[in-house]
Amino acid sequence: MTMTEENRSESRPAEAQPFQADVAKLLHLMVHSVYSDKSVFLRELIANAADACERLRYEAIAEPVLLGDDVKPRISVSVDAETKLLTVEDNGIGMSREEMVEALGTIARSGTKAFLDRIAAVEAGGEGAAAGEDNALIGRFGVGFYSAFMVAERVDVLSHRAGTDASWLWSSDGQGTFTVTAVPADAIRRGTRVILHLMDDAKSYTERFTLERMIKAQSGHVPVPIALVEKPGAEAAEVTDGAALWTKPKAEITTGDYTDFYRSIAGQFDDPALTVHFRAEGRQDYTTLFFVPGSRPFDLFDPDRKGRIKLYVKRVFITDDADILPRYLRFVRGLVDSADLPLNVSREKIQESPLLAAIRKGATSRVLSELERLAEKEPVAYAKVWETFGAVLKEGIYEDFERRNALLALARFKTTVSTDSWRSLKDYVGALKANQTAIYYLAGDDIERLKSSPHLEGFRARGVEVLLLPDPVDSFWVTSGGSFDGKPFKSVTQGVADLALIPRADVSEEKEPEAAPTVKIFVAFLKSTLGDAVADVRVSDRLTDSAVCLVAPDSGMDRGLEKILASAGRLPSARKPIFEVNPRHQLVVALAGLGDAESAFKQDAAHLLFDEARVLDGERPADARLFSERLARVLGRVLHQDSAAAKA
Numbered sequence: 001m002t003m004t005e006e007n008r009s010e011s012r013p014a015e016a017q018p019f020q021a022d023v024a025k026l027l028h029l030m031v032h033s034v035y036s037d038k039s040v041f042l043r044e045l046i047a048n049a050a051d052a053c054e055r056l057r058y059e060a061i062a063e064p065v066l067l068g069d070d071v072k073p074r075i076s077v078s079v080d081a082e083t084k085l086l087t088v089e090d091n092g093i094g095m096s097r098e099e100m101v102e103a104l105g106t107i108a109r110s111g112t113k114a115f116l117d118r119i120a121a122v123e124a125g126g127e128g129a130a131a132g133e134d135n136a137l138i139g140r141f142g143v144g145f146y147s148a149f150m151v152a153e154r155v156d157v158l159s160h161r162a163g164t165d166a167s168w169l170w171s172s173d174g175q176g177t178f179t180v181t182a183v184p185a186d187a188i189r190r191g192t193r194v195i196l197h198l199m200d201d202a203k204s205y206t207e208r209f210t211l212e213r214m215i216k217a218q219s220g221h222v223p224v225p226i227a228l229v230e231k232p233g234a235e236a237a238e239v240t241d242g243a244a245l246w247t248k249p250k251a252e253i254t255t256g257d258y259t260d261f262y263r264s265i266a267g268q269f270d271d272p273a274l275t276v277h278f279r280a281e282g283r284q285d286y287t288t289l290f291f292v293p294g295s296r297p298f299d300l301f302d303p304d305r306k307g308r309i310k311l312y313v314k315r316v317f318i319t320d321d322a323d324i325l326p327r328y329l330r331f332v333r334g335l336v337d338s339a340d341l342p343l344n345v346s347r348e349k350i351q352e353s354p355l356l357a358a359i360r361k362g363a364t365s366r367v368l369s370e371l372e373r374l375a376e377k378e379p380v381a382y383a384k385v386w387e388t389f390g391a392v393l394k395e396g397i398y399e400d401f402e403r404r405n406a407l408l409a410l411a412r413f414k415t416t417v418s419t420d421s422w423r424s425l426k427d428y429v430g431a432l433k434a435n436q437t438a439i440y441y442l443a444g445d446d447i448e449r450l451k452s453s454p455h456l457e458g459f460r461a462r463g464v465e466v467l468l469l470p471d472p473v474d475s476f477w478v479t480s481g482g483s484f485d486g487k488p489f490k491s492v493t494q495g496v497a498d499l500a501l502i503p504r505a506d507v508s509e510e511k512e513p514e515a516a517p518t519v520k521i522f523v524a525f526l527k528s529t530l531g532d533a534v535a536d537v538r539v540s541d542r543l544t545d546s547a548v549c550l551v552a553p554d555s556g557m558d559r560g561l562e563k564i565l566a567s568a569g570r571l572p573s574a575r576k577p578i579f580e581v582n583p584r585h586q587l588v589v590a591l592a593g594l595g596d597a598e599s600a601f602k603q604d605a606a607h608l609l610f611d612e613a614r615v616l617d618g619e620r621p622a623d624a625r626l627f628s629e630r631l632a633r634v635l636g637r638v639l640h641q642d643s644a645a646a647k648a
Contacts, residue, residue: 016177016178016179038147038150038151038202039205039214039218040147040150040218041147041148041150041151041196042077042088042205042211042214042215042218042219043214043218043219043264044145044147044148045088045145045148045194046075046077046088046215046218046219046222046226047219047222047264048145048192049075049088049089049090049092049192049194049224050075050090050219050222050223050224051092051317052090052092052093052094052191052192053073053074053075053090053091053092053093053224054073054092054223054224054317055092055093055317056073056091056092056093056162057073057317058317058318059093059162063163065163066093066162066163067162068190070091070189070190073090073091073092073224073225073242074090074091074224074225074227075088075089075090075222075224075225075226075227076088076089076090076226076227076228076229076236077211077215077226077227077228077229077239078228078229078232079205079206079208079211079229079230079231080206080231080232081203081206081207081231084197084198084199084200084202084203084206085195085196085197085198085206086152086195086196086198086205086206087193087194087195087196088193088194088196089191089192089193089194090191090192090224091189091190091191092162092190092191092192093161093162093191094159094160094161094162094164094188094190094191094192095157095159095161095168095192096161096164096166096168097166097168097180097182099161100157100159100168100170100180101180103145104145104157104170104172104178105178145194148194148196149174151196151198151199151202151205152174152196152197152198152199152202153173153174153197153198153199154171154172154173154174154197155171155172155174155194155195155196155197156169156170156171156194156195156197157169157170157171157192157193157194157195158170158183158187158188158192158193158195159188159191159192159193160185160187160188160189160190160191160192161190162190162191165185166182166185167182167183167184167185167186167187167188168180168181168182168183169181169182169183169187208228208230211228211230212228212239215228215239215240216239216240218260218263218264219240219264220240220257220260221244221245221257221260221261221264222240222242222264223242223243223244223315224242225238225240225241225242226238226239226240226242227239244315244337245257245258245261245289246277246287246288246289246335246337247287247315247337250277253277258272258275258277258291259271259272261289262275262291262293262333262334265291265310265333265334265335266291266293266297266308266333268293268295268297268333270293270294270295271294272291272292272293272294273292273293273294273381273384273385273388274291274292274370274371274374274381274385275289275290275291275292276288276289276290276291276292276334276366276367276370277289277290278366280359280362283358284338284340284355284358284359284362285338285339285340286336286337286338286339286340286359286362287336287337288334288335288336288337288363288366289334289335290309290325290332290333290334290363290367291332291333291334292331292332292371292385292389293331293333293388294384294388295388296331296388296389297331297333300330300331300389300392301392305327305330306321306327306330307321307322307323307324307325307327307329307330307332308320308321308330308333309321309322309324309325309332309333309334309335309336310322310334310335310336311324311335311336311338311350312335312336312337312338313337313338313339313341313342313350314337314338314339315337318341318350319351322336322351322356323351323356323360324336324356324359324360324363325360325363325364325367326360326364326396326399326400327395327399328392328393328394328395328396328399328400328407329364329367329392329393329396330392331388331389331392332367336359336363338355338356338359340355341353341355341356364403365403368403368406368407368410371385371410372406372409372410375410375424383412383421383422386410386411386412386422387422390411390412390471391471391473393407393410393411394407394411394471394473394474394477395473395477397411397477397480397482398473398476398477398480404482405484408425408482408484409424409425409426411424411425412424413425413428413467413468413469414447414467414468414470415428415465415466415467415468416451416456416459416460416465416466416468417431417465419447419451419468423465425439425484425485426485428465428467429484429485429487431465432487433462433463433464433502433503434502434503435501435502435503436464436502437487437498438487438488438489438490438498439467439483439484439487439488439489439490440459440464440465440466440467440490440491440492441466441467441468441469441474441478441489441490441491441492442455442456442466442467442468442469442491442492442493442560443469443470443474443475443478443491443493443558443559443560443561444469444470444560444618445470445472445563445618446470446618447468447470449618450468450469450470451468453492453616454543454545454546454548454549454616455492455493455542455549455551456492457542457543457544457545457546458497458499458540458541458542458543458544459492459497459499459542460544461504461505461544462499462502462503462504462505463505464499464502466492469560472564474560475558475560475561475564476561478491479491479557479558479561491552491558491559491560492542493550493551493552493558493559493560493617494551494552494553494554494557494558494559495551495552495553495554495555496541496554497540497541497542499541499542500541516583516589516592518589518592518593519539519581519583519588519589519592520539521592522581522588522591522592522602523537523538523539523581523583524537525602525606526579526581526606526609527579529602529603529606529607530579530606530607530610532576533576533610533622534576534577534578534579534610535553535575535576535577535578536578536579537578537579537580537581538578538579538580538581539580539581539583540580540581540582540583542580543580543581543582543585544582545582545585546582546585546616547581547582547585547587547588547609547612548579548580548581548582548588548609548610548612548613548616549580549613549616549617550577550578550579550580550613550614550616550617551577551578551580552575552577552578553575553578557575559577559617562575563618579610579613581609591605601633601634601637604630604633604634605634607622607626607627607630608627608630608631608634610622611627
């Protein structure tokens with residue numbers, strides 16, 4: 001910025017600007033609604049200050065002049081009990097006018113709408129307003145700077161961007177507007193000063209003991225020293241030394257330290273389900289500190305599927321969304337600090353570095369091995385992890401061929417013999433029945449519907465376990481040609497069931513008789529009647545209680561995958577299903593016994609049986625009007641027969 005531009009900017013009057021609508025609503029809800037633990041505001045402001053110092057360190061690598069003679073990063077927290085002021089100041093990168101407007105006047109995260117919807121539900125006392133929900137909201141949606149309005153009736157932000165000659169004052173009472181005003185350049189040397197005008201009920205945040213306890217508990221890990229000034233004119237007392245937690249020996253770090261660091265870096269209030277802290281030495285020298293959250297992050301199923309891993313190089317912050325872990329591990333939070341990556345290149349070049357590729361491989365393998373260790377040593381704890389993140393981990397079975405076997409070993413399933421607890425594939429293979437050569441599965445979109453599917457009847461009768469797969473990703477990874485322990489995956493809705501060689505659970509039962517000749521004739525009649533609606537009609541060996549079902553042809557996709565692709569517009573037309581008939585079902589036997597004089601009735605029954613199979617498969621009747629007409633004719637026949645019987 002030139003001096004002429006600077007003089008012009010200083011003469012610009014203060015201009016009131018509206019917050020975006022979502023932000024104004026957020027501020028109101030936050031101040032007047034759900035939060036009971038307001039102390040989080042200090043952690044958020046200190047975290048922002050630390051980020052500003054780290055960003056200055058990075059930019060100063062290319063432009064050392066930005067540091068000037070003030071090279072040591074610092075954060076100070078100052079209070080004035082008389083005037084109810086609390087100030088958080090740093091000597092970091094600072095903000096220009098445009099950055100202030102963008103950063104402090106906008107919440108530009110994809111979770112804003114979801115956050116507002118959820119917080120409004122809590123305010124109304126609706127679903128989700130359970131005990132403790134208020135504390136979880138702010139961490140889950142990361143409102144950051146705006147948490148200051150929980151304790152302040154007005155917030156002033158004074159900032160001077162490194163490398164410029166201008167200082168700016170941002171001010172707001174959190175009621176819907178803010179102002180940005182030019183102030184004398186020497187009002188602040190460099191960095192940002194956040195001044196909170198505390199509410200009357202927040203005066204306790206001016207007490208030294210309270211603040212020191214909060215800083216140590218919430219921000220003791222911050223890699224920038226934090227000093228506390230307990231009253232105007234007092235000496236600054238260092239509260240934390242700025243030693244990065246991940247650089248300390250593990251023996252010196254407590255569980256509480258890890259939890260505090262996790263909550264800060266992840267922006268959540270739960271406890272981590274798993275902590276992975278290790279240092280790799282050799283060809284690559286780097287340290288990782290990863291956490292598996294105890295609850296789902298709000299953006300777990302964001303379409304971009306981006307991770308949230310911070311990248312440091314020699315403790316210099318590089319980026320907060322480094323491509324370190326594969327997308328199926330995007331729920332993991334934490335950081336990597338490398339001693340080998342170059343600092344004198346752009347962030348983009350670092351992401352392309354072969355050294356980073358080696359770090360990716362090592363870090364991913366370590367996370368999976370730690371999950372494997374947790375599954376072996378603490379199966380109950382691992383079951384909770386799988387319950388929370390299993391649907392995402394299964395994406396890796398489809399995407400990561402190199403680690404497919406490891407991910408299959410980690411996978412857990414609900415099955416026909418275990419709907420209340422999780423089963424591993426190792427458990428499944430260990431319980432294979434005689435002559436069973438495949439791992440059977442049933443994919444769909446609802447676990448209850450899967451459990452009641454007619455496709456399972458023949459398998460249950462023989463005690464054959466079937467995996468129940470309700471997640472959309474399941475239809476993809478099971479069809480990608482893989483196997484486990486030499487056993488291929490086979491859908492129970494596709495092809496011939498191949499159950500003839502597996503004995504039924506009741507060993508005393510005699511061999512089932514073949515279908516009666518009249519049933520075979522009826523099957524041919526069904527095929528002729530249904531015509532192009534089906535690919536084939538055949539006798540079923542998978543049905544024991546139901547009359548009919550639909551299955552997919554032997555080759556190609558199973559029924560579950562076809563439905564997913566069709567609903568997404570990726571499959572112009574699904575293949576015609578195979579219509580299977582239970583030759584021993586009472587209804588089928590009765591219909592098969594009707595003579596040619598009942599041809600019209602049998603045609604109606606054939607179409608109704610087909611529509612029944614569609615409904616059991618989660619679909620609608622092929623033609624609602626014709627279905628209604630046929631059903632009316634069949635019911636009319638029943639009423640006529642009952643009436644005739646009564647007269648007789």
